[in-house]
Each structure stands twice: as C-alpha cells, then as structure tokens.
Amino acid sequence: MLVGVFATKEEASAFAAKHVASTITAAENPVLGVATGSTPLDLYRELRQAHADGTFTLENAKAVALDEYVGIAEDHVERYRNVLSAELVGADKTGLADERLYTPDGSAADPFEAASQYDKAIKSTGGVSIQILGLGSDGHIAFNEPSGSFVSRTHVEALTRQTREDNSRFFDNDINNVPSLAITQGLGTIMEAQRIILLAFGENKADAVRELVEGPISAAWPATILQMHANVIVVTDEAAASKLELKDFYNDRLAALYRS
Ligand code: GLP
Numbered sequence: 001m002l003v004g005v006f007a008t009k010e011e012a013s014a015f016a017a018k019h020v021a022s023t024i025t026a027a028e029n030p031v032l033g034v035a036t037g038s039t040p041l042d043l044y045r046e047l048r049q050a051h052a053d054g055t056f057t058l059e060n061a062k063a064v065a066l067d068e069y070v071g072i073a074e075d076h077v078e079r080y081r082n083v084l085s086a087e088l089v090g091a092d093k094t095g096l097a098d099e100r101l102y103t104p105d106g107s108a109a110d111p112f113e114a115a116s117q118y119d120k121a122i123k124s125t126g127g128v129s130i131q132i133l134g135l136g137s138d139g140h141i142a143f144n145e146p147s148g149s150f151v152s153r154t155h156v157e158a159l160t161r162q163t164r165e166d167n168s169r170f171f172d173n174d175i176n177n178v179p180s181l182a183i184t185q186g187l188g189t190i191m192e193a194q195r196i197i198l199l200a201f202g203e204n205k206a207d208a209v210r211e212l213v214e215g216p217i218s219a220a221w222p223a224t225i226l227q228m229h230a231n232v233i234v235v236t237d238e239a240a241a242s243k244l245e246l247k248d249f250y251n252d253r254l255a256a257l258y259r260s
Pocket of ligand 1: 035036037038039040066067133134135136137141142143163167
C-alpha cells in the first residue's frame with residue numbers, strides 16, 4: 001500500500017486525478033470505478049478540466065458505481081446515479097455516455113436480486129481498471145459497514161447510525177431522511193479492481209486512516225482489507241493523516257516512486 005500525505009485536499013486530488021487519468025488512458029478496456037460522497041468532488045473537477053483541455057476523456061470508457069441507496073426517489077438529487085451523472089456524464093463533463101454509467105438499481109422491487117444482477121453487470125464490463133474510493137469515518141468503503149464479510153459480493157447492506165448521521169448533511173440534516181438500506185459492491189467485488197486509489201480528507205477520517213494503513217486487518221474496520229490488495233494508493237490531507245506514525249516514510253517512498 002502506498003500512502004501520499006498532501007498539504008491540502010486540492011493538491012491531493014490533483015495527484016489522484018493524474019493517476020486516474022494515466023491509468024484510464026493506458027487501459028485497453030478502460031473501466032473507471034467511481035465513488036460518491038464529498039471526498040472525490042475535487043478529483044472529478046480535475047477530470048472535467050482535463051477533458052476541457054483535451055488531455056483526458058471517458059468517451060470510450062465505462063464507469064461503474066460502488067453503491068446506491070435503496071428506495072430513493074429516481075429524481076432525488078442525492079440518488080447516486082444522479083450525483084455521478086451530474087459530475088461526469090456528457091461532452092461538457094468528461095465525455096462519459098449515460099448508457100455506459102453503471103449503477104445499482106435502488107428502485108428495484110427486489111433489491112437483493114438487483115444486487116446480484118449488478119455484480120454480473122460489473123463482470124460484464126471486463127473488470128475495473130482503477131477504483132476510486134472514499135472512506136467512511138467508521139472505516140467503511142462503498143457501504144460495507146463493520147463486521148461484513150471480506151469476500152462479500154454486491155449485496156444489500158443496512159447502514160450504521162454513524163453513516164446515516166454523517167450523510168444526513170445531504171438530506172436536510174435530518175437522519176430520518178437518510179435511507180437505511182443500500183445496494184453496495186461487496187469487499188470481494190471491490191478487491192477485484194486492478195488498481196485502487198482511496199482518498200480521505202479531514203480530521204474525522206483520521207482514526208479510519210490510521211486503522212487502514214497501520215492497523216491490523218479486521219472486519220471492525222472494513223477498509224483494512226485493502227492491505228491485501230497489491231496495487232493501492234491512499235491519498236490524504238494532513239488532517240486525515242494526523243494519526244499515522246510513519247507519515248514521513250510514506251511520503252519519501254511515494255516521492256521516490258511517483259512524484260517528480
Ligand atoms: C458514503 C459512500 C462512500 C463514501 C463515504 C464517505 O457513505 N457510500 O462511498 O466513501 O460515505 O463520504 P464523504 O466522502 O462524503 O466523507
């Protein structure tokens with residue numbers, strides 16, 4: 001696992017965008033794994049800018065979402081399909097075609113069946129070239145909450161109170177408006193991505209980042225499974241990295257390998 005600690009989230013996101021863009025541009029069958037939440041928004045802005053500059057495009061790519069709320073209205077602005085579409089779809093964004101944006105069907109009458117269909121749909125893309133991940137303050141990735149299986153496939157998950165509180169800022173600050181179920185890629189599904197880049201910013205991610213990078217692998221902190229993936233970069237700002245013991249070493253190593 002490589003770790004990069006940057007002074008600001010903007011610098012971190014610019015680094016992440018370059019890594020994502022070079023991976024997608026070099027891929028024979030480009031498939032970008034996309035995350036929601038506020039963390040990747042600067043990265044998406046960088047990708048839109050690169051598209052406007054003519055140095056990057058998702059025109060020939062597919063994009064695969066991590067998760068979707070169950071039962072959220074199709075026109076709800078926080079429905080993850082709508083969020084990702086607003087960030088990425090269209091010639092004025094990144095060139096991604098709407099029909100090549102894959103998201104779980106949170107409106108399906110049978111969400112369990114929709115989860116299993118989504119796992120098949122991901123496989124049908126040929127596999128994710130690079131997966132962008134955020135990090136929950138409780139250590140979740142996608143919506144894999146503590147105590148889930150490390151080999152889980154796409155499934156229906158119940159959200160912790162902590163996650164619903166964290167996400168209530170997107171739902172008029174009312175936890176009761178936050179759906180309690182989601183369809184999420186499983187940890188086993190996520191681990192099949194060829195590369196993973198995880199972003200974490202802000203002090204409230206510091207405990208989860210410490211566990212992710214320096215803690216034992218434990219279902220109590222689902223993101224720790226990433227220690228078993230051979231190609232992961234964790235990109236943070238200073239606040240999220242504030243509880244790491246070997247921060248200086250991580251930056252020296254990343255500089256030696258990546259930063260010029
Ligand atoms: C949500 C998403 C995750 C995201 C996480 C962090 O619950 N399902 O994919 O990584 O929360 O969100 P944020 O980036 O807003 O802190």
